[in-house]
Amino acid sequence: MPIAFKQVSYEYSPGTPFAYDALKNVSVEISLGKVTAIIGSTGSGKTTLVQHLNALLLPSKGEVEVLDRVILSSEKPKQLKSLRQQVGLVFQFPEYQLFEETIIKDVMFGPLNFGIEKEEALLRSMHALTVVGLDETFAEKSPLDLSGGQKRRVAIAGILAIDPNVLVLDEPTAGLDPQGSKSMMSLFMKMNRDYGKTVLIVTHDMEHVLNYCDEVIVLNQGSVVLKTDVKSFFRDEKLLDELNICPPKIVSMRRKLNDRGLHLDEGIVDVATLAKEIAGRVK
């Protein structure tokens, strides 16, 4: 398995009064080439989990296998640089991390740091900016002149310019307006469908999980309680209730209609299909 957590535990501030187990004996595999959602309430360990993927955090116990490398506790993995080149991590609110005087310089910082030649880095960065929907007129502007959503795009372009195989996004749509968050999710879909990237998204938005993700990992108090494909996840009403997850609107409506004896197929997850199904049944 190319990405796998094997009995991983992580403790923050060990040996101090603030010691805290953020991950407890986590074993889970992440499928390459898919879009995986990581969900769970605040403090459940989502961010801690994904920060292991490029060895920003090292496990206190257990091991993490990432693309033929093994990350162990207390031992820095060899070839750390090439690991970080292959696993691109976008933090929460990455717009606060822009620091260069022009946008293009900021995007180029990553590739240059990884030893890419300047010309190549420039080409890649221009391309990355186009991919995130900012044309060349933005290149020489100051990042400070952009809106919050645009800044976030620049930060993501900075990761895309490194051209990682695995893209990890920690709450990438938090605080964006509906349109901004939709186009952000489409961008990640494109990275997966057209460029074959493995995408991991930490999110609270169940509509996004349903509409964009293939698989879902549920965390609770530092443990993985479930890993499954998204369709069967939203089919299991009992489980959703147990996990205290408010299902997407379409799922609740289907549930309510079925409670009234409609027997709608549980595979119906979008409004268009629901309407078609209902229309087909009108006598």
Place this chain on the structure above:
Amino acid sequence: MKQVEVKNLRFSYDDEVDAVKNVSFSVEKGTYTCIIGHNGSGKSTIAKLLIGLIDRNEGEIMIDGIVLTDKTIYDVRNKIGIVFQNPDNQFIGSTVKDDIAFGLENHQVDPAKMDEIIHHFAKEVNMIDYLENEPTRLSGGQKQRVAIAGVLAMRPDILILDEATSMLDPKGKEEVNALVDRIHEAHDMTIISITHDIEEVIKSDQVFVMNEGEIVMQGCPNDVLVHADKLIEMALDVPFTVKVALELKKYGIDVDMTMDMERMVEQLCQLPLSK
């Protein structure tokens, strides 16, 4: 009674493009108003103009019958409290208690009375057990509730929320929304909420839709939110039930554009369906 009255408001950040163009509206006392619009449509600019953080180029703002001018700005600000989007950007005190105290100290409230006021409002937002806590160790929802307590301690008549829940997780969002509803009811507080949360809009009394600095639609949610095509054109969200009604229309099935999920389910069950 009209508590907020805005006439022909115009504002430009750079003297080239108007961020707010000829906007007029009014808000009745004790009502819940939502302002929606995509990023950059001028929503937050309106909020900043109302509290005089930025100065209008043209037009008139009247709060509780007081015209906002350089001379009346502090009277106006006494009537309005505002909570911003990012919970981390509005903490001043090193403990929850200090943070709530900040506004009171600024208003030179008698220190002997301060403790009682702080306790009262910490209780109101359900943060009484956290008075000595450091803000950094609170969740986003808790931080926003403390921010609201700090604002309430100033006893405003109007509470403006500038995307106050958009950075919160579902639990935090629920906590803050429930608190705002409670304040709205209990104090007859006028609420003006800038939001992207369509569920919040549905339960409001009136909604303003902003696009490119103008209010392009206004009215009660039931009248405004059914114009799905216009909303989508402006990159805005449409209530789920409206999406269902629109899809059904394609098949020649007419149902009422209700905002209420239960009513929509009821309508669908009334159709002559084979089960």
